[in-house]
Amino acid sequence: MAVTREDVLHIAELARLGVDDARADALTKELSAILAHMEVLSQVDTSTVPATTGIGIDGTPLRPDVSVPPLMARTLDSFAPAMRDGFFLVPRLATHEDSGESGA
Amino acid sequence: MSKETFDKLGAAAIASSVRAGDASPSDMVRASFERAREIGAGPDGLNIYLHSDEAASLEEAEAIKSRAGNAADAGVLAGVPVAIKDNIASLGLPTTCGSRILAGYVSPFEATAIARLRAQGALIVAKTNMDEFAMGSSTENSAYGPTRNPLDVRCVPGGSSGGSAAAVAAGIVPLALGSETGGSVRQPAAFCGVVGVKPTYGRVSRYGLVAFASSLDQIGVLGRTVDDAALGLETIAGYDKFDSTSSDEDVPIYRLSALGKSGSNARGPAAEAIRIGHSPIPPAPPPGATTLEGVVIGKPKEYFPDSLDASIRDLCEHSLDRFRSMGATIRDISLPRSPLAIPVYYILAPAEASSNLARFDGVRYGLRVDPGKGLKAMYEATRSQGFGPEVTRRVLLGTYVLSAGYYDAYYKKAQAVRTLIADDFRSVFTSGVNAIFTPTTPTPAFPVGAISDPYEMYLNDIFTVTANLAGVPAISVPIGRVRRLPVGGQIITAHFDEYTMFRLAYALEAALGTEAHQ
Numbered sequence: 280m281a282v283t284r285e286d287v288l289h290i291a292e293l294a295r296l297g298v299d300d301a302r303a304d305a306l307t308k309e310l311s312a313i314l315a316h317m318e319v320l321s322q323v324d325t326s327t328v329p330a331t332t333g334i335g336i337d338g339t340p341l342r343p344d345v346s347v348p349p350l351m352a353r354t355l356d357s358f359a360p361a362m363r364d365g366f367f368l369v370p371r372l373a374t375h376e377d378s379g380e381s382g383a
Numbered sequence: 384m385s386k387e388t389f390d391k392l393g394a395a396a397i398a399s400s401v402r403a404g405d406a407s408p409s410d411m412v413r414a415s416f417e418r419a420r421e422i423g424a425g426p427d428g429l430n431i432y433l434h435s436d437e438a439a440s441l442e443e444a445e446a447i448k449s450r451a452g453n454a455a456d457a458g459v460l461a462g463v464p465v466a467i468k469d470n471i472a473s474l475g476l477p478t479t480c481g482s483r484i485l486a487g488y489v490s491p492f493e494a495t496a497i498a499r500l501r502a503q504g505a506l507i508v509a510k511t512n513m514d515e516f517a518m519g520s521s522t523e524n525s526a527y528g529p530t531r532n533p534l535d536v537r538c539v540p541g542g543s544s545g546g547s548a549a550a551v552a553a554g555i556v557p558l559a560l561g562s563e564t565g566g567s568v569r570q571p572a573a574f575c576g577v578v579g580v581k582p583t584y585g586r587v588s589r590y591g592l593v594a595f596a597s598s599l600d601q602i603g604v605l606g607r608t609v610d611d612a613a614l615g616l617e618t619i620a621g622y623d624k625f626d627s628t629s630s631d632e633d634v635p636i637y638r639l640s641a642l643g644k645s646g647s648n649a650r651g652p653a654a655e656a657i658r659i660g661h662s663p664i665p666p667a668p669p670p671g672a673t674t675l676e677g678v679v680i681g682k683p684k685e686y687f688p689d690s691l692d693a694s695i696r697d698l699c700e701h702s703l704d705r706f707r708s709m710g711a712t713i714r715d716i717s718l719p720r721s722p723l724a725i726p727v728y729y730i731l732a733p734a735e736a737s738s739n740l741a742r743f744d745g746v747r748y749g750l751r752v753d754p755g756k757g758l759k760a761m762y763e764a765t766r767s768q769g770f771g772p773e774v775t776r777r778v779l780l781g782t783y784v785l786s787a788g789y790y791d792a793y794y795k796k797a798q799a800v801r802t803l804i805a806d807d808f809r810s811v812f813t814s815g816v817n818a819i820f821t822p823t824t825p826t827p828a829f830p831v832g833a834i835s836d837p838y839e840m841y842l843n844d845i846f847t848v849t850a851n852l853a854g855v856p857a858i859s860v861p862i863g864r865v866r867r868l869p870v871g872g873q874i875i876t877a878h879f880d881e882y883t884m885f886r887l888a889y890a891l892e893a894a895l896g897t898e899a900h901q
Contacts, residue, residue: 282783286783287779289786290779290782290783290786291779293782293786294737294741294766294778294779294782295741295744295759295762295763295766296763296766296767296770296775296778296779297763297764297766297767298767298775306775306776306779309776309837310776310779310780310783312836312837312838313729313780313837313838313841314780314783314793316725316726316729316838317726317729317730317793317797319723319726320723320726320727320730320793320796320797320800321792321796323720323723323796323799323800323803325796325799325800325802325803328799328800328802328803329799329802330795330798330799330801330802331598331798331799331801331802331805332798333598334584334585334598334599334805334854340627340631341627342624342627349492350492351491351492352474352491352492352493353489353491354491355491355747357489357491358488358489358491358748359746359747359748360745360746360747360748360749360750360751361751367746367747369746369758369761370753370755370756370757370758370760370761371757371758372757372758
């Protein structure tokens with residue numbers, strides 16, 4: 280199943296990755312070539328095979344559903360790009376940000 | 384102990400020396416840093432280390448001096464310098480995952496595996512270079528430049544734990560932590576001529592290991608010898624309340640040296656069986672170091688294809704002969720779905736990565752690039768400038784196989800085939816086979832820059848990735864050299880049977896002796 284340039288631009292947007300024109304062309308070829316090797320799986324009959332959803336032998340044990348404060352040697356503001364009053368600061372979430380208006 | 388001998392000493396020998404008062408933890412730290420300088424471990428040389436702080440390490444060594452001199456609580460790793468792959472969270476030194484997006488990031492908490500090493504007296508001297516976010520098989524994908532193989536600087540050390548393998552191979556540390564998703568400990572161990580072990584999924588806590596593909600990731604150990612690897616794994620293994628996928632299975636003592644029986648016919652006394660937990664294990668008598676009567680080793684035909692490098696095949700056959708001469712039975716077996724493992728892995732791992740790496744968005748930690756055009760533009764600019772080409776490729780691949788219209792054809796299909804691959808291993812291990820022996824890699828280390836096609840690079844994992852998909856333990860042990868480059872032999876056992884895996888590894892190491900490094 281060949282990947283198209285439009286596919287690359289679409290998944291790049293989903294993944295929040297900016298991809299310029301030259302890179303989009305290269306990625307179209309690279310992803311198509313990689314996915315061509317995956318086609319072999321379509322020939323395997325898995326109609327009666329359950330999907331692997333966990334790798335633990337006896338499943339994943341549960342712990343009590345109790346919130347525990349994180350054990351941190353340093354506070355969030357020591358490594359966050361921007362904080363104020365205990366909150367992370369982000370650029371403005373503008374509903375019309377694609378129109379080119381500045382957030383911040 | 385002279386500094387001339389430091390680079391040849393095992394972790395257990397260093398710890399004994401420190402506990403006996405023959406050397407101090409500071410002596411060991413100094414010897415490690417001197418060796419690093421001598422070998423050129425810095426960015427202008429082999430580029431093994433990303434972060435280290437000699438003054439801080441010496442301070443830490445002084446702080447544990449009084450404890451180290453007290454044999455009762457010095458710990459099994461008293462004064463042993465240990466290097467850590469840079470995707471394992473550490474206090475004090477940065478954790479960058481070899482990525483620009485985490486440049487300068489210092490974790491506010493420490494991985495359980497590191498905390499357990501420190502509790503046994505180990506000294507963390509460096510964070511090692513790696514492929515960005517562990518995506519690669521050569522350590523060429525690091526944002527901080529490639530690491531070189533200490534045995535031949537023209538070649539890669541393997542990856543993604545290439546810095547850790549190189550640090551051990553160069554004699555800078557006797558022990559290092561790496562991580563595995565598809566072979567990232569065993570493959571570099573094979574390329575650098577050291578021992579590398581990937582435990583059963585759940586055997587070691589992943590708390591503090593930066594997530595790449597959570598259903599596959601495991602912290603592993605690299606050591607100069609099987610005994611070092613056993614000591615390292617024994618120290619970090621066991622249940623951890625901070626990782627819900629960690630197992631509460633008992634952890635046996637894996638080291639023959641701990642029993643005072645580094646020679647033949649070591650038996651497993653009841654006391655040996657338990658480090659934590661309550662029930663006596665192991666269920667079966669362990670094979671001795673030189674006697675393997677009753678042990679059945681499977682030789683899977685899919686791992687010895689006609690295209691396999693003839694010299695690697697010969698070394699594997701020689702190892703199998705050694706097993707035979709110790710009494711083991713070699714049985715031809717088949718793991719028929721193994722050829723499907725690379726396609727399965729390169730669907731599932733990127734899919735999980737595309738989700739796990741969504742957290743690197745410039746909001747809570749790491750790099751932020753803000754072009755001043757709103758939140759979405761900040762996300763895109765941060766991630767595009769922060770991630771390198773291979774991470775970008777895999778995030779996009781993962782996003783594609785999870786997207787509407789392709790989920791069933793790729794992701795769901797790969798999950799089902801993963802079940803079949805795991806079934807292959809179950810069938811073999813329930814048919815009377817105790818262990819499987821294969822080459823670790825299809826070739827020895829290749830020159831830096833030799834592989835540019837992404838899929839060709841992925842094929843480096845062809846013999847290792849099945850153990851990750853099935854969740855079983857595996858170890859790579861040096862078995863000789865081809866064109867002067869090291870070759871590894873891989874021993875795979877059933878879930879939580881690291882015990883048998885180590886016994887066979889000890890036996891092979893002892894039987895090959897110096898042949899393993901010639």
